[in-house]
Amino acid sequence: MSVTWSNRILARPDVGAFVAALAIFVFFLAVAPSLRSADSFFTVLYQSSVIGIVAAGVGLLMIGGEFDLSAGVIVYSAGLVNSMFCWYLGVNLWIGALLSLIFCLAVGLLNGWLVMRTGIPSFLITLGTFFVLQGANLGVTKMVTGSVSSTDISAIDGFSSLRAVFASNFTVGSVTVWWTVLFWLVFIALATWILQRTRPGNWIFAVGGAADSARAAGVPVVRTKIGLFMGVSFLGWFVGMHQLYRFNTLQAGGGVGNEFLYIIAAVVGGTLLTGGFGSVIGVAIGAFIFGMTSLGIVYAGWDPNWFRAFLGVMLLLAVLVNLYIKRIFTARRAG
Amino acid sequence: MALIEMTDVGKSYGAIRALAGINLRVDAGEVTCVLGDNGAGKSTLIKIISGLHPHNEGTLRVEGTEQSFSSPREALDLGIATVYQDLAVVPLMEVWRNFFLGSELTRGRFPLARLRIREMKEIADAELRKMGITIKDINQPIGTLSGGQRQSVAIARAVYFGARVLILDEPTAALGVKQSGVVLKYIAAARDAGLGVVFITHNPHHAYLVGDHFVILKLGRAVLDRQRSDVDLDELVTQMAGGDELTELSHELRRPTG
Numbered sequence: 001m002s003v004t005w006s007n008r009i010l011a012r013p014d015v016g017a018f019v020a021a022l023a024i025f026v027f028f029l030a031v032a033p034s035l036r037s038a039d040s041f042f043t044v045l046y047q048s049s050v051i052g053i054v055a056a057g058v059g060l061l062m063i064g065g066e067f068d069l070s071a072g073v074i075v076y077s078a079g080l081v082n083s084m085f086c087w088y089l090g091v092n093l094w095i096g097a098l099l100s101l102i103f104c105l106a107v108g109l110l111n112g113w114l115v116m117r118t119g120i121p122s123f124l125i126t127l128g129t130f131f132v133l134q135g136a137n138l139g140v141t142k143m144v145t146g147s148v149s150s151t152d153i154s155a156i157d158g159f160s161s162l163r164a165v166f167a168s169n170f171t172v173g174s175v176t177v178w179w180t181v182l183f184w185l186v187f188i189a190l191a192t193w194i195l196q197r198t199r200p201g202n203w204i205f206a207v208g209g210a211a212d213s214a215r216a217a218g219v220p221v222v223r224t225k226i227g228l229f230m231g232v233s234f235l236g237w238f239v240g241m242h243q244l245y246r247f248n249t250l251q252a253g254g255g256v257g258n259e260f261l262y263i264i265a266a267v268v269g270g271t272l273l274t275g276g277f278g279s280v281i282g283v284a285i286g287a288f289i290f291g292m293t294s295l296g297i298v299y300a301g302w303d304p305n306w307f308r309a310f311l312g313v314m315l316l317l318a319v320l321v322n323l324y325i326k327r328i329f330t331a332r333r334a335g
Numbered sequence: 336m337a338l339i340e341m342t343d344v345g346k347s348y349g350a351i352r353a354l355a356g357i358n359l360r361v362d363a364g365e366v367t368c369v370l371g372d373n374g375a376g377k378s379t380l381i382k383i384i385s386g387l388h389p390h391n392e393g394t395l396r397v398e399g400t401e402q403s404f405s406s407p408r409e410a411l412d413l414g415i416a417t418v419y420q421d422l423a424v425v426p427l428m429e430v431w432r433n434f435f436l437g438s439e440l441t442r443g444r445f446p447l448a449r450l451r452i453r454e455m456k457e458i459a460d461a462e463l464r465k466m467g468i469t470i471k472d473i474n475q476p477i478g479t480l481s482g483g484q485r486q487s488v489a490i491a492r493a494v495y496f497g498a499r500v501l502i503l504d505e506p507t508a509a510l511g512v513k514q515s516g517v518v519l520k521y522i523a524a525a526r527d528a529g530l531g532v533v534f535i536t537h538n539p540h541h542a543y544l545v546g547d548h549f550v551i552l553k554l555g556r557a558v559l560d561r562q563r564s565d566v567d568l569d570e571l572v573t574q575m576a577g578g579d580e581l582t583e584l585s586h587e588l589r590r591p592t593g
Contacts (some may be wrong), residue, residue, distance in 0.1 A: 005341055196447045199439045202428075206436055209425040218389070218408045218437035276427040 013270030014169040014282030020268070021285045021292070022316065030295035031181050031235030035299045038175045042228070049184035050290025051261050052284055055240050056184075056191045058262040059230040061285030063195070064228045065208035065275030066115060066122040070129040072109065072258030077133045078104050078240025079250045080141055086158075095159035101237050107133070112226030122229075141252035154248045166238075168247035180242055182285075187235065192282040200224060209276025236305060266288055266317055289315075336399050337499050338364055338531040339384065339415070345392030345555075346379050353379040354555045355392070360499055360548075361531040365424040368542035369535045370575055375534050380552070381504050384533065385417035386410035411437075416493035420505040421506030424485050425465060430470055433477045434492050435460040437544035458495070466491045466521060483514030490521045494528060499526050507541050521544055539571035549573065 035041075058071055087095035111129055115122045140150060145151050153159060170177045191316045195201040203224045206214035211298055215221045244250055267273060268289055269282030293311050298304055339361040339458050354376045356478040361367050371377045382388040383395065386404030394401050397413050404410045407417070413513050426434045436456050441448040442529040468487045470480065477485060486506045493501050503522065507515040522545050526532050536542050542549060549566055551574050559566070 193485050194447075197452070199441055199450065200450065202436065202439055202450065203431055206425045207430070209427045213419070213425050216385070216407050216417060218406075218411045231391065272427075276425065 009070065010278065013272075013277055014279045014285060015270070017269045017282045019288050024289055025294075026293060028300065032056045032296055032299035035296060037175075040295070040299065042175050042177055044288075044295050045184075045293075046290045047253065047295055048284075048288045049180045049238060051241070051258070051265060051290050052095055052184050052287030052324040053180065053187055054232065054235045054258075055262040055265040055283050055287045056187050056280055057165040057228075057235040057277060058259075058267065059266040059271055059280055060195060060204060061228040061232050062266050062271045062273070063208050063275060063278040064204045064225055065211065065251045066225060066228065067126060067263065068111060068122065068229060068232045069126040069324070070111065070133055071126075071236055071262055072260075073130055073133045073137060073234075073255040074104060074107060074233055074236040075243065075258065076250055076252070076255040077107070077137055078237040079244035080137055080150055080252060082241070083153050083244055083250060084141065084144045086156055087151050087153055088144055090156075093153065093156050093162050097158075097162060097241060100240070103234040104240075105230050105235035108230035109226060112229035114224045115229070116225055130259065134253075137252045138160070140146070148252045149248045150252065153244075159245070159300070162241070163245040166241040166244075180239075183238070187283045188280055194281045195280055200227070205276055207275075208272075237241045258283070260291055268315055268319060324330060337396075338398060339533075340396045340399075340457060341384075342391065342396070343393035344383065344390050344395060345385060346388065346390050347392075352555060354383075357552075357557055358395070358560070359550060361533055362527050363499065363531050364526060365547040366532040366534055366545050367548045367550065368524050368546035369533060369550050369552060370537060370542055370571065372575070375552040376555040377537075377552060378504070379555070381417060381419075381502055381533075381535060384410070384415060384500075385502055386415070411496075414497060414499035415502065416498035416500070417491060417495065417502040418486060418489040418504065418506060420508055424477045424489060427476050429474050430463075430477050430480070430488060431456045431459040431473045432461070432519060434488065434495075438496055462491050462495045463488065466494070466524060475536075481514065483510050483517045486510075486518050487521050490518075490525060494525055494530065498530060500531045500533065502535070504535050504539075505537070507536060507538060515541060537575065539568065539575045543568045543571060573582075 054071055054075065058068060061068055061144070069333065081103050082093065082096035082100040085091070085099055086093050094107075107129060111126055112124070114120070114125045118125070141148060141150060167179075171177070193206060203214065203221075204220045206219050207221050207224050211221050243254075265286030266283045267286070269278065269284070269286035269292050271278030271283060290311070294307055297307050297310055337360045339359070341359040343519050344354065344359075345352065357376075357380065359369075359380075369377055369380060379388070383404075383462050386407040386409050389403045389405055395403065397415070401468075404414070410417075412501045425436065428436070440451040440455055443449055446517055448465070458475050460470075463470060463473075466487065468484060468491060470484070470488075477488065488528045490501065490503070490506075494591065506518045506522075510518065519541060522532055522534060524544070534542065534546065547563050549559065549561055549563070549571060551571070
């Protein structure tokens with residue numbers, strides 16, 4: 001084996017993102033003194049986890065060569081379905097949560113089925129479902145509650161147990177740890193395991209890298225891709241449950257724009273936009289960069305209105321670092 | 336009994352008749368060469384045997400049993416492996432992952448089944464060496480290999496997974512002279528291992544080097560179908576170059592004399 005360790009490390013898709021995350025982290029530690037505590041570090045992790053959980057699924061989907069633009073609003077659709085079904089009919093919230101899960105998986109199935117059946121790019125299909133869900137979220141909410149937010153459900157049966165599962169935290173010393181952070185780590189570990197150590201993982205790389213070759217080799221391309229879409233909508237449901245049981249009510253217009261944060265997290269994390277290459281750890285680092293930037297600006301005492309502009313610059317820099325590292329790597333390969 | 340026997344097979348895409356009246360026999364330990372120009376129906380023929388598109392006329396028998404495939408998996412399960420010119424491998428994936436793609440080795444049961452990575456790397460490495468293919472690192476993306484090496488890996492993969500019929504779609508088309516020689520060597524190796532080989536090409540010179548039986552397609556029909564003993568290279572070259580049409584053309588293009 002003539003391949004050196006440095007080459008092995010540089011061949012990883014997430015190295016660029018790691019370097020970028022480290023640079024941004026040091027930068028904010030320098031300009032925002034109040035960020036230098038364990039408590040605010042865990043706040044950053046919480047912020048990252050809410051984006052990072054869905055981003056992990058979106059990352060796998062993108063490695064599999066597809067996009068899902070409905071991933072942002074489906075989080076709110078999940079919460080709204082649960083909330084309004086149970087409030088309107090007065091049934092236990094667990095039933096609504098289950099119904100919402102079925103609804104989300106069905107949306108994922110529909111996305112995947114339409115993409116595979118019609119051959120229309122997933123960008124367009126899911127742009128369609130994105131608008132349908134966004135409109136339906138507002139329309140149905142207004143029909144049921146008469147306003148653009150869902151009603152408070154904290155008095156309905158099952159609320160406390162669901163909150164305990166999806167939206168609770170515990171304290172270690174002075175540090176508040178949200179369970180979503182731990183769930184995020186579990187999802188990262190699970191997704192990494194699937195991608196690197198299982199047959200479906202091998203298929204995800206193959207269908208994203210060259211779907212026709214994969215099909216010719218006997219890989220179930222349709223099943224793999226539909227599974228990826230359903231994975232995204234499942235994780236969207238999970239975060240939707242968290243949002244609902246943390247805040248009791250949801251704004252029906254929420255979630256719009258988050259789909260881009262997931263895609264950005266994946267790309268910053270080294271996922272190839274065209275599919276077939278990437279890592280879940282990289283996507284997690286991408287989500288962490290998002291969490292750190294969004295809170296770093298607040299802790300630094302700057303006008304939060306600048307957040308998006310700043311995030312954009314940070315992301316461009318991260319992508320450039322990523323590209324630069326990859327270029328060094330390919331140059332070494334050739335030489 | 337023939338491994339594959341096609342009787343009067345045809346295929347239409349809507350109003351377009353891509354293939355008609357094809358009779359083809361593939362025997363173990365023999366190389367059947369299918370020659371033809373672009374658009375002659377070679378790809379359609381491969382797609383029928385490899386399970387990408389089912390035929391809609393005639394019969395296709397695999398070891399005596401009539402078949403109509405609806406997916407490549409069905410053909411693979413009967414031991415029919417196809418190495419495509421342009422879609423033989425997934426370039427960004429490692430050599431060993433490509434080698435086992437679609438037939439990965441796992442340990443444990445669903446949902447905890449996991450890949451036997453070390454074993455797969457060892458097998459891939461050993462199998463490639465056995466075929467005389469030396470690769471620096473089994474972990475490098477297969478896209479970093481040369482075209483001939485990629486084809487060879489795909490052939491080695493098919494042989495390892497117990498293929499009894501190997502279909503090669505223009506394996507030498509994009510290769511230089513030396514690389515083509517490498518691939519032809521593996522075709523001969525697969526034949527000697529007792530496989531039935533279907534070698535699709537538009538190069539009669541390559542075909543004649545390894546072929547036992549030759550079929551020339553033109554506009555979806557077979558215009559020549561002979562054993563090696565009944566045909567020589569010159570005739571194949573002439574037929575491929577256009578045959579009678581070429582003679583006619585040469586009359587038309589003849590310089591006016593007198």
